[in-house]
Amino acid sequence: QVQLVESGGGVIQPGRSLRLSCAASGFTFSSYGMHWVRQTPGKGLEWVAVIWYDGSNNKYADSVKGRFTISRDSSKNTLFLQMNSLRAEDTAVYYCARDRTNWFLDAWGRGTLVTVSS
């Protein structure tokens, strides 16, 4: 079955960097676009970024543009999110999710919590 497992979260000081990973299994990873979506505790979903199935293109939310980079290693079935210049407002649970045609997300990981605090 489709499985997505995020890792790499933790407590990090403002201004520092962190890299999240999402290990995919149960499907042909190289055939699907992938997203990162975050959720501040007690708040709603906020889309962060998407990468095309072949890594040829990506898009970012304005709130993270220029600071976050989405990438993938299809040889390792892994999605990444490099987060630089972290801010307190980046504190959230970060989910990776699989993209399907027409921009719906049909499989989600359990998330990894990132806390940006001094």
Add this chain to the structure above:
Amino acid sequence: QSVLTQPPSVSAAPGQKVTISCSGRSSNIGNNYVSWYQQVPGTAPKLLIYDNNKRPSGIPDRFSGSKSGTSATLGITRLQTGDEADYYCGTWDDSLSAVVFGGGTKLTVL
């Protein structure tokens, strides 16, 4: 402030029906398909409806979706206590070149 507008909360009794609205604009709902997600607190979101009105396998037909112009609606019939959750609508926004979500609606089954 979310790009898509949903009511913060709705409630109904078990066995009843409820609808949740999602309002947008021409650049998002008006020109793209809408999806809906259910999130039980403490768990990951789960796809309920895609392409406006299609249900993934395993989602009961008590859940339905529709779209008209720049608005979409999620309907849930024969409410159960297990339906208590937060519900989000989502779509692509052509102007923002981004996926956008509604602010979420908390469903309480009284």
